[in-house]
Amino acid sequence: MRILIAEDEVELAKGLKFLLEKNKFTVDMVHDGAEALTYVRGRDYDVVVLDIMLPKVNGLDVLRQIREAGSGIPILMLTAKAEIEDRVAGLEAGADDYLPKPFASPEFIARVKALSRRNAGYMDLCLTFGNVQLDCNRYEMACKDRVVRLNNKEFQLMELFMRNPRFVFSTAHLMDKIWGQDSEADISVVWTYVGFLRKKLKELGADIEIRTARGAGYFLDV
Secondary structure, rough: EEEEEEEEHHHHHHHHHHHHOOOOOOEEEEEEEHHHHHHHHOOOEEEEEEOOOOOOOOOHHHHHHHHHHHOOEEEEEEEEOOHHHHHHHHHHHHOOOOEEEOHHHHHHHHHHHHHHHOOOOOOOOOEEEEEEEEEEEEEEOOOOOOOOOOOOHHHHHHHHHHHOOOEOOOOOOOOOOOHHOOOOOOOHHHHHHHHHHHHHHHHHHHOEEEEEOOOOOEEEEE
């Protein structure tokens, strides 16, 4: 799952990014409305966390432009303004949810998760393909009586494969989707993490594997 945070309070944005990454999200972060629009137009996000008081282009105008472009991406508005009229303005402009500052970290994470599930319809918290189960709450992969815990990027990569079995993902797409636009990692990190997952699937005795489509990318198959 990939999230865009548009928040001009840099330390708050960094804190939210840390919370989301801890919960296995890939996060891009911007600090003004013009940049937010550039990122949304150029990338595929599951949720946008949008502050209303942004410089250059305010959050409400960013929201309106996103909706006018026909995008239905879930948007969570953040603002220090807690008055009813401000909430109504955001919701009428097309926001999916509204969270006034200050807020508790668990509530923020819960709201982002709820919006990400809504974006994909109903998303199972336990995925099964072949004889392998992926627990999206515990970030664990299981087969028969064996269980392995996945780290952040391993989990995101495996979740993407298990939600889209037999779909071929290019290395560039995986890099963009899992590591994000601002990542300083080399594209070879994709090959490395695919290798990690292949090793863990083998250790579990799985009847599924991540295969290579020569010249095209990777896909999960039985």
